[in-house]
Amino acid sequence: MRALLADRSTPAGLRLAEAPEPDPAPHQAVIRTAATSLNFGEVRHGLAGAPDGAVLGWDVAGVVERAAADGSGPAVGTPVVALADGGAWAELCAVDTDVTGEVPGDADLGAVSTVPVAGASALRALHRLGPILGRRVLVTGATGGVGRYAVQLARLGGAHVIASTGNPAAHGDGLRALGAHEVVAGPAALDAPVDGVVDMVGGSQLVDAYERLGERGTLVAVGHATGQGESFPFGALFGDQGRHDRSLTTFFLPACTGLGPDLTWLASRVAAGELDPQISWRGSWHQAAEATGALLERRLHGKAVLDIG
Structure with missing residues (x-):
């Protein structure tokens, strides 16, 4: 061959x-x-x-x-x-x-x-957030393959979707067309806490996104595009002032079980034109x-x- x-x-x-x-x-x-x-x-x-x-x-x-x-x-x-x-x-x-x-x-x-890496990573990361209907969900690195699927799937799941990109002027219209309600230049630009984050960037942006989590919020670290480590300032992990029970979880797609049905579902949505x-x-x-x-x-x-x- x-x-x-x-x-x-x-x-x-x-x-x-x-x-x-x-x-x-x-x-x-x-x-x-x-x-x-x-x-x-x-x-x-x-x-x-x-x-x-x-x-x-x-x-x-x-x-x-x-x-x-x-x-x-x-x-x-x-x-x-x-x-x-x-x-x-x-x-x-x-x-x-x-x-x-x-x-x-x-x-x-x-x-x-x-579908396999980008679509399934986005789907399983959103599953880690729990029910997202009516919740505020931030997707960082939203212009990448996983990010674009995450924006669409979060919108399908009923979330208020906030897409983060380094260049909102260039990519804002496209991300809104995929389902984003808001497009921001980074987590620091958020005007209110979020209930969940799907992060593809890592580094200081992950730290900023975690700081914007509201009570019982979850951040799923999917990608690490910056290639940089994360340094949390003192107090970032305190639980007071509306920060109780927040969590940060790591993610590795090959460790997820039962991916076959997910791939079937995602493929059918792409074939039907429901996912771009x-x-x-x-x-x-x-x-x-x-x-x-x-x-x-x-x-x-x-x-x-x-x-x-």
Whole structure:
């Protein structure tokens, strides 16, 4: 099969070449990949640390080529979307059936390929906040792939959605079109406490967002785009003055159980047009260097999709 292989001898660190086909475990199905979407973490950190010849990739959408030997998961010929433990940047990918969702037959698999990391991270982070109907929810880093899904899903859940971005003038209209009621330049610009935060930024912005939590509020730390640590000033963790019972929780998508039904639900919403995958770059995997370069240089807001084959 063909695959995008890690290769430090090339400017982009990738080359399209032949690779061994996957050898699936009994609980894994083999998917013939139609499309994959790229994530900053796998491009910036995964590719940098991968040995030459490795096949990376987390988001995969395609059709089941070989069903799981243990009888779990979808049958041969079923359109699916899955969260891969690497290997999605290839014509064939082995995936665990419990992180595989079924896709409507008429769906655009390129659009659906944005669901596993971005869509599922946003959905599960919002679940950590508890019921959000009528509550004020802040989404930081709202112009990224996870952030854009979080804004839409929070609005669907009945929240008053506040989107935070470094450039409200440039991105405000787009975020309001996705469902944001307010667009702010950062947590410090909030005029009232919030009940929940989905944070994709980390660093000092996470500290500011935590300070804006009201009583019994929760902050879910999903992303760490700044690459900086968090330093809380003395008093930030006091419980008086309306700060009682606030919490900060960490998040790791592969540790979440039962993702298969979530992926099925998200894929159906994308296929129905109820969720916009916000694809800002799409092209052939022959153009992978262009896509990864745009991601690393922070020129993309939303998702980048590679069509495979």
